[in-house]
Amino acid sequence: MCNYSERDRASMGERVALDLDLVKGFRFFDPHIHMVSRTTDDYQAMADAGVVAVIEPAFWVGQPRTGIDTFRDYYSSLIGWERFRASQFGIKHFCTIGLNSREANNEALAEAVMELLPFFIYKEGVVGVGEIGFDDQTAAEEKYYRLQLELAKDAGLPVQVHTPHRDKTKGTSRSMDIALEHGLDPGKVIIDHNTEETVKEVLERGFWAAFTIYPFTKMGNERMVEIVKQYGPERILVNSAADWGISDPLAVPKTAALMVKSGIPKEVIEQVCFKNAVAAFGQSGQLDESMLTESMVIDQGQKFEGNSILRGGQQPRRDAGSIIIS
Amino acid sequence: MKDEVDLTNKRDTDAERLANQIVRHVSDEEWGVLTDQINQLANDPQPNTLARVFTAIPRTIRSADKDLRITFDETAPVNSDQLPLLVKDWSLARLVRVWVLMNLPALEQQAYVSLIDRLFKYGEMEELVALYSALPIYHDPAAWKPRCTEGIRSNMAPVRQAIILNNHYPSRFLDEGAWNQLVLKAFFTDEDIPQIIGLKTRNNAALAGALVDYAYELHAAKRNINPFLWVLVAPFLDDRAYRLMEQLIQESEHRSTRKAVAYAFSASSFAPAADFIKENSELTDLLDTADTPWDGWLDQTD
Numbered sequence: 255m256c257n258y259s260e261r262d263r264a265s266m267g268e269r270v271a272l273d274l275d276l277v278k279g280f281r282f283f284d285p286h287i288h289m290v291s292r293t294t295d296d297y298q299a300m301a302d303a304g305v306v307a308v309i310e311p312a313f314w315v316g317q318p319r320t321g322i323d324t325f326r327d328y329y330s331s332l333i334g335w336e337r338f339r340a341s342q343f344g345i346k347h348f349c350t351i352g353l354n355s356r357e358a359n360n361e362a363l364a365e366a367v368m369e370l371l372p373f374f375i376y377k378e379g380v381v382g383v384g385e386i387g388f389d390d391q392t393a394a395e396e397k398y399y400r401l402q403l404e405l406a407k408d409a410g411l412p413v414q415v416h417t418p419h420r421d422k423t424k425g426t427s428r429s430m431d432i433a434l435e436h437g438l439d440p441g442k443v444i445i446d447h448n449t450e451e452t453v454k455e456v457l458e459r460g461f462w463a464a465f466t467i468y469p470f471t472k473m474g475n476e477r478m479v480e481i482v483k484q485y486g487p488e489r490i491l492v493n494s495a496a497d498w499g500i501s502d503p504l505a506v507p508k509t510a511a512l513m514v515k516s517g518i519p520k521e522v523i524e525q526v527c528f529k530n531a532v533a534a535f536g537q538s539g540q541l542d543e544s545m546l547t548e549s550m551v552i553d554q555g556q557k558f559e560g561n562s563i564l565r566g567g568q569q570p571r572r573d574a575g576s577i578i579i580s
Numbered sequence: 581m582k583d584e585v586d587l588t589n590k591r592d593t594d595a596e597r598l599a600n601q602i603v604r605h606v607s608d609e610e611w612g613v614l615t616d617q618i619n620q621l622a623n624d625p626q627p628n629t630l631a632r633v634f635t636a637i638p639r640t641i642r643s644a645d646k647d648l649r650i651t652f653d654e655t656a657p658v659n660s661d662q663l664p665l666l667v668k669d670w671s672l673a674r675l676v677r678v679w680v681l682m683n684l685p686a687l688e689q690q691a692y693v694s695l696i697d698r699l700f701k702y703g704e705m706e707e708l709v710a711l712y713s714a715l716p717i718y719h720d721p722a723a724w725k726p727r728c729t730e731g732i733r734s735n736m737a738p739v740r741q742a743i744i745l746n747n748h749y750p751s752r753f754l755d756e757g758a759w760n761q762l763v764l765k766a767f768f769t770d771e772d773i774p775q776i777i778g779l780k781t782r783n784n785a786a787l788a789g790a791l792v793d794y795a796y797e798l799h800a801a802k803r804n805i806n807p808f809l810w811v812l813v814a815p816f817l818d819d820r821a822y823r824l825m826e827q828l829i830q831e832s833e834h835r836s837t838r839k840a841v842a843y844a845f846s847a848s849s850f851a852p853a854a855d856f857i858k859e860n861s862e863l864t865d866l867l868d869t870a871d872t873p874w875d876g877w878l879d880q881t882d
Contacts, residue, residue, distance in 0.1 A: 326701075333704035338736040373702045376635050539639065 274303050274504075276511040280524065281546070284506045285309040285531035286385070286414070286446060286466065286493035289336055289347065290328075291316075296496070296503040297343040298571065303507035307346040307546050309535060310336060311385035311414050313354045316498045322366040329374045337379065348541055350384030350414045351375050358398035359390070368401060375409050381535040382406070384414025385446060388425045391418060396432070403436040412442045412537050414464075417452070419471070426452045430459055444491065444534050447472060453481060457489055462534045466495040467505035475509040479516045487525035491534065594665060594717065598679040601650060605672050607643045614640060614676065618683045625684055627695055634680060634699055634707065638673045648672050663716035663748040666777070670713070677710035678717065686719040693723050700727060705736055712742040715749035722753060729758045732765055744771055751778020751882065760787040763812070767794065773808040774873045780880050788816035795824060807840030811874045814844035817853055826856065829863070842866035843874060 282305045289297070289310050300308075310332055319325055332349040340347035351374045353367045375383060383406035388395050406413045413433065418425035426445060433443050440460035448456060448463045449472075456463040465481065466472045478492060494505035502508065506527050513523045532543050572579075603611055617633045617640075633640075650672060654664040667675065686692060696718065700711055712731050718724055728750055731743045743750060744766050750759060759782050766776055773779070791809050798805045805828075813821050829841040842863055845853035857863065869875040 330702070330704075334708065335735060337705050338738070373631070376632065377702075377704045378635070378638055378706060379704065 270512070270515070272508070272511075274507055274511060276514040277304060277507055277523075280304045280507070280510055280520075281306045281528050282506045282510065283307045283309075283528045283531040283546070284494050284503075285444075285491055285535060286311055286464065286495045287503060288313060288495070288497035289340065290331060291498035292496060292503055294339075294343075295574070297340065297345060300503055300507075301343040301345055303504050305345060305504075305507065307348065307531075308340065309348045309350060309381060309414075309531070311350045311382075311416075312352050313385055313416075313497070314356045318360070319357060319363065322363065322370065325363075325367050326370055329370070333374065333377050333379060346546055348379050348381045348535065350382035350412075350535075351377075351380050352383045352386040352402055352414075353398050354385060355387050355389035355395045355399070355416060355418075358395045359392055361394050364394065364398050368398070371402070371405060375405065375411060379540055380411070381538040381540045382412040382414050382444070383409070384412075384444075385416040386413065387416040387429050388418045389416070391421065391425055391428070399429070400432060400436060403433055403438055406442075407436065407438055410539070412444060412535055413438065414444050415446055417445060417447045419447075422447075422449065423451050427455060430456065430461060433461075434459075442534075442537050446493070447495070449473065450477065450481065453485060453490075457485060462489045462491060462530070464491040464493055466493055467509050468495050468501050470500065475505065475512050478509050479513055479518065482513065482518060482522065482526060483516075487522045487530070489530065489534075490526045491530045492526050594662075595679060595682045597652075598665075598667075598675060598682065601652065602672065602676055602679060605644045605648060606641050610641050610643060618680065621680070622683055622685055625687065625695060627698055630680075630684070630695060631699060631702070634677060637676050637680070638706075641672060641676060644672045646671075650675055661721075663721070663752060665713075665716050666746040666748065668746045668775075671706075673706065674710045674713060677707065678714045681711075681714045682717050684719075689720045689723060692719055697727075705738060708734070708736070708739045709742045712739060713747065715743065715747060721749070724749070725753050725755075725758075728754060729761075732758070732762050737769065740765070740769065741771065745775040746777060748777050751776075751782050756782075756784060756786065760784070760790060763787055764790055764794065767791070767806055767809060770806070772873075773806060778882050779812070780877070781882050783812055783815065785816045788813045788821070792821045792824070799824060799828075804834070805837065807834070807836045808873050810837075810840040810844040811847075811877055814847045817844065817848040817850035822850060822852055825853075829856075829866075835866075836872065838863075839866045839868075839872060840874070843869060843872070847878070 282303070284300070284305055285308070287308050287310060289308060312329060312332060315328065329351055332351065337347045351371060353364055353371070358364050374380065383402050386399055386402045388399065403413060415429050415433070417429060426448070430440070430445065434440065444462040444464050445456045446464040447466045453463050465478055467475045467478055472495070482490065492506055492509050494501060494503055496503040496505065510523050510527045532541065532546070536542050602614070606614070621630055621633065648671065649669045651668050654666050665678070681696070684692070684695070687695065696711070699707065703711055715724055715728055728743060731739060734740045744762055750762055754762065763776065763779070766773060791813055795805050795809055810825065825841045825844065829838050829845070832838050842857065845857050846867055848854065
C-alpha cells in the first residue's frame with residue numbers, strides 16, 4: 255500500500271535486470287493477489303511469466319464499504335466476473351471469502367456480513383476463509399476473527415490469516431494462539447505476510463508461512479531468497495498480494511528468477527512457488543494439481559475465410575510497443 | 581445394479597431422460613445421494629436446502645469424469661406449453677443442476693420465483709450457466725423474462741452463451757427489443773449465430789436496420805463482418821443495405837461474404853438485388869449454399 259517511505263535508488267541495492275528466461279517452463283501459483291484491482295495487461299504478463307493459478311482473498315478495496323450490498327457484489331465478483339476474466343488468459347482463479355479485519359471494526363456492518371458468508375464459502379473454487387485476522391488488533395477484530403475461525407472449522411476449510419503491519423510479531427503470535435484455542439489444525443492455517451521475525455515461530459508451531467513480496471512495505475525478494483536458504487521449502491509460500499497500491503503482480507515469477515540466480519534448486523523453487531500453495535489450499539477439496547495441468551480448451555469456433563474467432567483462453571494481444579491502436 | 585429411474589410424480593419424461601443420462605456417469609452411492617436430495621426437495625423445497633444441494637453438485641458427483649461433455653437431442657416436452665431443453669456440450673454438473681431444478685415442485689408463483697431467484701443472486705459462474713440453461717423448464721415461464729434480459733447483459737461469456745445459444749426460452753418469451761439486443765450482442769461477441777434458436781421466426785425489420793448500421797460501422801473500421809448478418813438482413817433489404825452489399829459482393833476479399841450477399845440478394849424481393857443477380861450471371865456459383873452456415877435456412881422453421 256502507498257504509505258512507503260521515500261528511498262533513493264542507491265539504498266535499494268543492486269539492480270538486477272528483469273530476465274524471466276531464467277524461469278522458462280516453470281509453473282507458478284500466486285496464492286494471494288487482488289485481481290479486481292489489476293488490468294488485463296497484468297493478466298497477460300502473468301500468463302506470459304508462467305502464472306497458471308491465483309487465489310484472490312476477499313479484502314477491503316481501499317475505500318471502506320458502507321453497505322451490505324457492496325459486500326455481496328464484491329464476493330459475487332470473486333466467484334463470477336473475476337474468475338471469468340482470469341480464464342480468458344488461461345489462469346485458474348480461486349478465492350478465499352471472509353470479512354477482513356479493517357472492516358470488522360464497523361460492527362453493524364460486520365454482523366450483516368457474517369450472515370452473508372455461509373452463502374459464499376461453500377461455492378466451487380472457494381478454497382478457504384480469508385483473509386481474516388488482525389489489523390489494529392481491536393476487540394471487534396478479535397470477535398470476528400474468532401467467529402470466522404469457527405465458520406472455517408465447520409466448513410472444513412483452510413484459513414488465510416492476514417497479520418498486522420503494526421505490532422506484527424505479537425499480532426502474529428496472538429493470531430496463532432487464537433486459532434489453536436478454537437481447535438483449528440495448524441496444518442490448515444496459512445499465516446500470511448511473514449517476516450524474518452515471525453517465520454521461525456510460525457513454522458515451529460506447524461502453520462504454513464506465506465511471504466508477501468511487495469515493494470517498500472513488505473518483503474523484498476532478496477530477503478525471501480535468504481529465508482528459503484535458511485528454512486528450506488517446507489510449508490513456505492510466496493505471494494505478491496498485488497492490489498490497488500504500488501505492488502507487483504509478477505512478484506512470484508521474479509522471486510523464482512532470483513532464486514534460480516542464487517543457485518536454489520529447481521525443486522525447492524517449485525515447492526515454494528507452486529506446490530505448497532496447492533497442498534495448503536487443496537485441503538479445501540476445491541483444488542488439486544490435476545485442475546492446473548488441464549490444457550485450456552480453446553474453441554476456435556467457426557472460421558470465416560480462415561479468420562478464426564478468438565474464444566476463452568485465447569485473448570487477442572494488444573501491441574504495447576506501437577502507437578497504433580486498431 | 582442401479583434401479584431404472586422412476587420419478588413419475590415429477591416433471592415427466594424430460595426429467596427421466598436427464599436422470600437416465602446422469603445415472604450412467606455417477607457411482608451408485610452418488611446416485612443414491614442425488615435421488616434422496618431430489619425427493620427431499622420435492623417434498624419440502626426449503627431455500628437453504630436447495631442452495632446447499634445446488635451449490636454442492638460438483639462435490640456430490642465427485643467420481644464423475646470432469647472432462648465429460650454431454651449432448652443429446654431435444655427433449656420432447658409432454659405439454660405443448662413446456663419448452664424443449666437442448667443439451668449440447670454440457671458438463672455433467674450442469675446437467676445435474678438443471679435436473680435438480682426440473683424436479684422442484686410448482687409452488688405458488690411468488691414462492692417459486694423467489695426460491696430460484698436466490699440461486700441467481702448468489703450464483704458463481706458455473707451455477708449461473710446452469711440456472712440460465714434451465715430457463716425453458718421453469719414453471720411460470722413468463723416470470724423469467726426480466727431475468728433472461730438481464731443475463732444477456734452478462735460480461736461472462738459462458739453465462740451469456742447459456743442464454744443466447746441452443747436455448748428455446750428467449751425466442752419464445754422476449755419482446756422484440758430484448759430479442760434484438762440478444763442477436764446484436766451475439767454478433768458483437770462473435771457467437772456462432774446459427775446456434776441461436778428462433779432466429780428466423782423472430783427476425784424483424786428493426787433488427788435488420790440495426791444490423792445494417794452495425795455492418796456500416798464495421799466496414800468503416802475495416803473489420804470483418806460476419807456473413808450471416810446478411811442472411812438476416814435479406815428479407816428487409818432497402819437502399820441503404822443494398823449500397824453496402826453491392827459494394828461487398830464485388831469487392832470483399834472474403835468469399836463467404838460475397839456468398840452471403842449473393843444469397844441475400846437471391847432471397848430478397850428488393851428489385852435492385854434481384855436485378856443484380858440477373859445481370860451478373862458469373863456470380864451464380866456464389867449461390868451454392870453447401871457448407872455455408874445458412875445452408876437449409878429457407879427450409880428452417882424456427
